[in-house]
Each structure stands twice: as C-alpha cells, then as structure tokens.
Amino acid sequence: KQEVTQIPAALSVPEGENLVLNCSFTDSAIYNLQWFRQDPGKGLTSLLLIQSSQREQTSGRLNASLDKSSGRSTLYIAASQPGDSATYLCAVITGNTPLVFGKGTRLSVIA
C-alpha cells in the first residue's frame, strides 16, 4: 500500500528565505506526483505536476524535483513571501487511481 510522508509537519521562516519541503513515498511505481497548496478553509490548488519520466518542474518561484528510484520529491520555494503561507500537500498517483496524499507541511512566512 502506497504511503506518503511529508517532513516537516510545520515550518516557520522569515520573509525572503529560500526553503525546501520534503515528500517521500514507499512505492516507486508512480505515474506522476503533484504538489498542492491549500489555504485555510479552502480547496486544493495544484502547483506543479511531475510525470514519472521527468526530474523537475518549475513555475515562477517554485521548483519541484522528483527522484523516483529513491521515492523522494522536494518543493523548493525561493524568496518566500507572507502570501506563501499555507499548507502544502504532496500526492502521488499510479495510473488511473486515486491520489495518495501526505498529511501536508504547514508553512508560515513571517513578515
């Protein structure tokens, strides 16, 4: 059974810092991996999707990497801003199956 773990569970950083969120999964036979953002009381917003054949994806200040063989992904946020404060969720999928989510990392960026 696929299990996804996210470390740390919570993170607080001053504005302007670069930071890394970690995600690991137990079964490397994934089709893709997605990083989501969730604001309090809101739904999920997809940030980046990495196909299993890819190593990384970039969008603005966000960069996600994937090491499928070791079962790891990282989300790098450059020059963090208070508006980045949210919960970040990592999820993996194996073909046409439900996403398996981690519990998320709750990020606070302090101005």
Next chain:
Amino acid sequence: EAGVVQSPRYKIIEKKQPVAFWCNPISGHNTLYWYLQNLGQGPELLIRYENEEAVDDSQLPKDRFSAERLKGVDSTLKIQPAELGDSAVYLCASSPGLAGGYTQYFGPGTRLTVL
C-alpha cells in the same frame, strides 16, 4: 473554462440528520472522485466514478453514505444519518484521464459540521 463546482460550501447540521453534497465536474472529465479530508490530514478517497459507474467505493461507509452520478456528469454524495465524526471537508475532483496525464482538479470543498 469553469472549474469543479461544489455546493454548498458550508453545512451545519445536528447529528442523525441527513445531508447531501453536490458536485459538477469540469466538462468532458469522465473520472470523478469524492475525497474526505479530516483536520490536519491529507484527503482520502471515498469513491471514484468512471462515467456513471462507481469503480472504487471500498472506502465508502455504505451503512450511512451513498453516492450517485447520474448521466455520468454531476454527482451527489449523501450521508444519512450524520454522526459527529462525519465533521470534515468533502472534496470533489475530476480528471480527463490518460489524455490529461491523470491530473486531478479539485473543487473548493464542502465543510460539514455535525453538532
């Protein structure tokens, strides 16, 4: 293009009452998911539809939960009777399948509070 639409956004009911949630997926998406998200946790699947067929409902508590997807478009999730432990966020997602890399698009969710 409109995203996944869910209603209501919030619902407060007393225990033992029935409640229903509605989801309208993105047009053309054949796959529809209902996820349950408890506080501080990631979402977990309740049921998955391919068109109008429920192909994975192993996590759906069938004694009190039911779902339908008429005509393979809109879907309704029902709880009867609701229990205190059902308080959570209910998320609907849709996917275009292989053509879209199995990407799932989520609605805003329905936050249920059972008193």
